[in-house]
Amino acid sequence: MSKIICSAAIRGAHKIVDMAEEKYEEALKKYGPEHEVAFPNTAYYLPIIYSMLGAPVKQLGDMKEIFQECRRLLPPPVSENVWLPYLAPALDAGMATFFAEEMFEAIRYIEDPDFYTKTEDPTDDRFWLGAADDVIFRKRGVEFVDGTAPGFAAILGTPADPETASKIALELQEKNLYIFMHDQTDGLNMPEQLLKQGNQIGWSTRLVPFGPTYTSAVFAIGFACRVALAFGGIKPGDYKGNLLYNKDRTFAFVMAFGPVSDEWYANAAGAINWGFPTISDWDIPEVLPTGICTYEHVVSRVPHDEIVQKSIEVRGLKVTVSKIDIPVAYGPAFEGERVRKDDLFLECGGGRTLGVELLVSKEMEEVQDGLVTVEGPEMTDVEEGAKLPLAILVEVAGRQMQSDFEPILERQFHHLINYAQGIMHIGQRNIMWLRVGKAAIEKGFKFEHIGRILHGKLHQDFGAILDKVQVKIYTVEDKVKEVLELAKATYAARDERLGSMTDESEDIFYSCTLCQSFAPSHVCVITPERVGMCGAYNWLDGKASYEINPTGPNQPIEKGECIDENLGQWKGINEFVQKASRGKVSQVSAYSLMVDPMTACGCFECIATMLPMCNGIMIVNRDYMGMTPSGMKFTTLAGMVGGGNVTPGFLGVSKHYIGSRKFLKAEGGLKRVVWMPKSLKEELRERLEERAKEEGIPDLLDMIADEEVGTTEEEVLAFLQEKGHPALSMEAAV
Incomplete structure (x- = not known):
């Protein structure tokens, strides 16, 4: 490992452990050793310490032994005259860094309980969310299970230009990655840059602002540790199992913008323990040989327009992105996006108007593949604030298609439509609700594009059973009512079919x-x-x-x-x-x-x-x-x-x-x-x-x-x- 990087990481680790231990001594005097400590609403105590050492830190007094372990891990500063194998000492320094930062953040929760919002999305007056509680963690964990979230980018600092920051975030979202944001560069932070560009931040859009300082990086690493504990069957204290699990299964990397401080080096060294490399836009020494990480450990001087692709390449991520020809960004990262009142251009269904969606199977000769028709006013034909009735009728045909598959395919509408940036879809069947934001309209989004999305994605995801897909969209009330009557009869038949099945009736x-x-x-x-x-x-x-x-x-x-x-x-x-x-x-x-x-x-x-x-x-x-x-x-x-x-x-x-x-x-x-x-x-x-x-x-x-x-x-x-x-x-x- 580079002597320059190793020296800086070890220096940074010493600074961080000293800072955290000083904070601990102050808290111990003020609150006493029996004062409870925890990241709110989590069963994993302080998750990095718990997963690596098997030590449940429940009270301030429990931190004493952990600080002793930090001191044992800390190597002496690198001498100018003695050359050593630097990787192992730097990794130990990185681990000590995370232990100390985790205790520092736990004490912060005691001293300033309202420092973080402790919510899933930012509040009106604050956007730093802090550690994910277990409700958020388990809710999001399913996305790592089913592959819709192949990994995450832990970002330190930010590009100075808001447009560049937004472009990088959008590219990461389009790759279906989570973006965990920490610290600042020259007084600027990534969440504020994104807000300036009108981006929605929070867990619902995968743009997660963890904390305003580098110590909040432990929330990202702790999230990875909890994945191994909760879903991987890894036991607390099995540090080797946890590190290998995350290297092989939880794909993540550090993306650093701007000058790299000793403290950032220390955090980067810590992340390497988990197989998470660092990619930077700054001119810092590189660590190109493979070893702990899948490929390189530190890659620098990467231009902003290449940094996302380079990060994915270095981490070894295999990201499958399906390009849909629509005028807005598209991907799972936008599924949780909300179109609020101030952003609203048009809405359909949801009790405001009639709304229904239905998928039915037809004979091959009855379906023209790729046909998308819109009967009634298009989005571009109405004024801001309009409310239109809406029926989405998808007709499919295929040699392997069965009527039993109809509700499964129909259920995909919800997330497939939601993947479009600026579009919000809630509910299903005849309680569906669609909201379209002003930004999507400005980019040229139309009802026709909903048809393009459903045609393309249904073919892509269900090509084994579908040969043809056509989409009919109605925005005039008489036609919507026709589809609604057809839908009600179809829904009733489906419910009766499933409701009549028993465990005894099927072998x-x-x-x-x-x-x-x-x-x-x-x-x-x-x-x-x-x-x-x-x-x-x-x-x-x-x-x-x-x-x-x-x-x-x-x-x-x-x-x-x-x-x-x-x-x-x-x-x-x-x-x-x-x-x-x-x-x-x-x-x-x-x-x-x-x-x-x-x-x-x-x-x-x-x-x-x-x-x-x-x-x-x-x-x-x-x-x-x-x-x-x-x-x-x-x-x-x-x-x-x-x-x-x-x-x-x-x-x-x-x-x-x-x-x-x-x-x-x-x-x-x-x-x-x-x-x-x-x-x-x-x-x-x-x-x-x-x-x-x-x-x-x-x-x-x-x-x-x-x-x-x-x-x-x-x-x-x-x-x-x-x-x-x-x-x-x-x-x-x-």
């Missing part, structure tokens, strides 16, 4: 191993009555996916001989799971929480767990932030359930499955549920009330406690006794 179930890239031993088994725990895949989706990609993550499984009908165990399922989990899981129960429950990757919508004192089951959804009667918040529970582990008494479930007749059948099903957050209860009320009537307890939902009743088992038990909840008289489940 084939489907696997989902999509998340094995993060949780290698996880295997989800999807049945007609048990939707995947992420809520995104049902039995028909599994069937369609297999037809589309026979070697993909959704494989057919012959149930075989029934081992236990009540638990939901079959010989064929167990044999498949044992093989697919590489021998880690020998058997699973489709209907049990306590006996051989299914594994989870971390992408579940809800968690179910036992409340022994209440002889019942509580369910908590990901969006609920409060305490639960189990004594743990969702984030803590999620740390126990994920990673592909079998955890009897804890189970990841989808919202849809809660209303299934097979929901935890072995433990008594819905009658055993005693607590769930009020928001979840209301969201599922209609479906759960229908199930309760089937069970002969029509008022069951009113017997289920929520956070307004209590968040301790004692409070819940008293409520259950008052209401006469059936779980109290059921046989003990534990």
Whole structure:
């Protein structure tokens, strides 16, 4: 490693450890050793320290040993006269840097709790977000699982020109990468430069402003560490496993703009431990030999118009970008973009007007591939603030196309349309809502381009089953009403088809191993009555996916001989799971929480767990932030359930499955549920009330406690006794 870089990194590490330790001593005197420390709402303590050392830093006093470890790691400053192998000492200095910065940031949360917004997106008066809490982390983790986010760029500083900064950010977004932003260059920071250009920043657009100083780089590295812990089955303290996991699976790199300080060198050296190289626009020494990183470690003097492509090349990322011929940028990074009132040019549906979208299959001769027609006013024909009715009718044909595939393809409309910059799509079917921003109109975006998007992407993603795609878009009310009537009849037929299917009526179930890239031993088994725990895949989706990609993550499984009908165990399922989990899981129960429950990757919508004192089951959804009667918040529970582990008494479930007749059948099903957050209860009320009537307890939902009743088992038990909840008289489940 370059002697200049090594010397600077070690100097920077000494400065950072000294600074952090001084801050620690001040905090210790002020708050005492028993004062709690944490990054808010995370089950991973200080994640870099926890993942590398296995040390849960819970109180200020716990930091003393970590600082001692920093001092052990810190090499002496590089002598001018003695030549050494510099790489190893620099890497140790980088690791000490991250440990010290993580403790520094944790103390910052104590001293100034409002320094960071602690939200998913910036607030009106502040844009530095701070560490991602576990709700954000697990929500975004799914994108790293399914490949829509191949990696992230950790940016230090910013180009001086706002237009250049925006162009670089846009190119990174178009490559589907997350952009984590830190520190400043000559008083300028990247988020402010992007805001000047009208960019929306925050997790929803993948432009994440972590913090205003270099110490916030630990939020990016900590995010990578949590990926390995949550999804990869890596244990705390397995530093080698964590580093290798991230080098091979979590593709990231550092992009530095402007003069590189000793502190930046120290952070860059730390990132190399994880296989994350640094690419800079500044004239600094390069480290070109391979070793820790996949290719070069430090590359410098890269022009701004080449820096994104160079970064991707150096990191070894394989990014597949599909170019859609439309006048706005296009990619998953824009899916979370919002078109707010001040930016709004046009809207359709969403209760403002009639809106509907439908995909139907036709005979080959009935479809003209590539035909896009718009009947009614185009976007360019109306004034700002207009509201138009909208029907999007997609007709497809293919030799392998089946009617069962229609809802799967139709469901793609939501994200495919949202990928267009400046376009916001919410809802599906006849509750869809489209908003178009002024900037998109200024660039020439029209309804026609929605047709181009759907034609191109459906061919691209589902070419195995589609031969032809044509799109008809209507913006006149009489034609919209015609499509709406057709859609209602089609929706009803689809719902009846899926609703009539049972686990007993089908001999084939489907696997989902999509998340094995993060949780290698996880295997989800999807049945007609048990939707995947992420809520995104049902039995028909599994069937369609297999037809589309026979070697993909959704494989057919012959149930075989029934081992236990009540638990939901079959010989064929167990044999498949044992093989697919590489021998880690020998058997699973489709209907049990306590006996051989299914594994989870971390992408579940809800968690179910036992409340022994209440002889019942509580369910908590990901969006609920409060305490639960189990004594743990969702984030803590999620740390126990994920990673592909079998955890009897804890189970990841989808919202849809809660209303299934097979929901935890072995433990008594819905009658055993005693607590769930009020928001979840209301969201599922209609479906759960229908199930309760089937069970002969029509008022069951009113017997289920929520956070307004209590968040301790004692409070819940008293409520259950008052209401006469059936779980109290059921046989003990534990």
